[in-house]
Amino acid sequence: MAKVTIDGIQIDVPDGTTILNAARMIGPDVAPPTMCYYSKLKTSGGYCRTCLVEVTAGSEKDPRPMPKLVASCRTTVMDGMVVANNTSAKVKDARAGVVEFLLLNHPLDCPVCDQAGECHLQDLSYDHGNYKTRTDFERRTFEKIDIGEKIQLHMTRCILCYRCVKTAEQITDGRVHGVINRGDHAEISTYIEQAIDNDFSGNVIDVCPVGALTDKTFRFKSRVWFTKPVDAHRNCENEKCSGKVVLWYQGEEVLRVTGRKDQWGEVEEFICNTCRFDKKQTSDWTIEGPRKINRHSVISANHYMNMVKPKEFKLNEIKQITE
Ligand code: SF4
Ligand code: FES
Numbered sequence: 001m002a003k004v005t006i007d008g009i010q011i012d013v014p015d016g017t018t019i020l021n022a023a024r025m026i027g028p029d030v031a032p033p034t035m036c037y038y039s040k041l042k043t044s045g046g047y048c049r050t051c052l053v054e055v056t057a058g059s060e061k062d063p064r065p066m067p068k069l070v071a072s073c074r075t076t077v078m079d080g081m082v083v084a085n086n087t088s089a090k091v092k093d094a095r096a097g098v099v100e101f102l103l104l105n106h107p108l109d110c111p112v113c114d115q116a117g118e119c120h121l122q123d124l125s126y127d128h129g130n131y132k133t134r135t136d137f138e139r140r141t142f143e144k145i146d147i148g149e150k151i152q153l154h155m156t157r158c159i160l161c162y163r164c165v166k167t168a169e170q171i172t173d174g175r176v177h178g179v180i181n182r183g184d185h186a187e188i189s190t191y192i193e194q195a196i197d198n199d200f201s202g203n204v205i206d207v208c209p210v211g212a213l214t215d216k217t218f219r220f221k222s223r224v225w226f227t228k229p230v231d232a233h234r235n236c237e238n239e240k241c242s243g244k245v246v247l248w249y250q251g252e253e254v255l256r257v258t259g260r261k262d263q264w265g266e267v268e269e270f271i272c273n274t275c276r277f278d279k280k281q282t283s284d285w286t287i288e289g290p291r292k293i294n295r296h297s298v299i300s301a302n303h304y305m306n307m308v309k310p311k312e313f314k315l316n317e318i319k320q321i322t323e
Pocket of ligand 1: 157
């Protein structure tokens with residue numbers, strides 16, 4: 001075990017734990033934000049630099065500070081390590097710079113983007129970004145591409161986090177897309193816009209932190225905060241599929257089906273395309289109950305429990321009171 005202190009809070013964690021996971025064990029107030037790391041995907045992380053932290057003491061044996069900020073998702077703890085995340089002015093400054101960098105090419109079209117309300121970049125920029133941009137050159141843009149019948153890629157919004165590439169590599173049989181080119185020219189592509197055609201391809205929609213990969217069966221049907229999320233499951237015939245999902249209702253209609261996400265916004269278990277795209281009837285599912293959504297999320301807006309409405313007065317009653 002290793003003893004590590006993050007933002008003044010001490011915790012013992014197994015050797016080999018990353019700083020990020022140690023911070024997550026302490027809790028969300030201490031955990032650095034992530035845009036590319038994904039706990040369910042091997043070798044994820046190390047691309048976005050959102051999770052940078054300051055190591056003010058390397059270890060018990062060598063307590064010198066690390067000379068540069070480090071990516072917490074890729075750096076393992078050492079016994080006696082002391083880390084500053086929210087308590088470091090350097091981290092705050094660097095993180096604001098990372099947000100600015102991620103937004104260099106990302107369009108500021110949240111009002112019309114399908115991901116609004118559940119976009120990690122939107123949350124990140126509100127929490128850590130600067131209030132104005134210094135960008136005065138044209139952002140790079142791409143045509144929308146259909147990746148198969150059900151998924152649309154809008155590369156203009158991609159932040160090159162590689163999550164979808166790793167999902168396709170690790171969850172599906174045979175990846176046919178990846179990142180081509182480098183630097184400012186880098187883009188996600190299927191090379192010849194080949195359809196990603198396998199049972200688990202829809203998971204790229206859930207792992208995409210922005211609105212670059214979206215569900216064509218749901219696009220522009222509703223804003224997510226107007227829908228009602230409900231936990232449901234079915235005995236899926238695909239043995240690799242958990243069959244545990246969230247149904248997003250509007251009235252009686254299931255507008256979309258997604259995997260269930262944990263407190264870090266990462267899917268708990270991957271689901272197959274049949275559950276995601278073909279089971280949109282309530283009768284297909286065993287309903288478990290309303291999905292618990294963090295109360296700070298816009299998705300929770302207007303969903304009040306045990307609400308007591310103030311009495312509504314009639315006009316003559318108001319007149320009586322005011323006279
Ligand atoms: S399409 Fe989405 S998941 Fe894939 S690299 Fe871009 S931002 Fe990441
Ligand atoms: S989350 Fe650590 S570099 Fe992206």
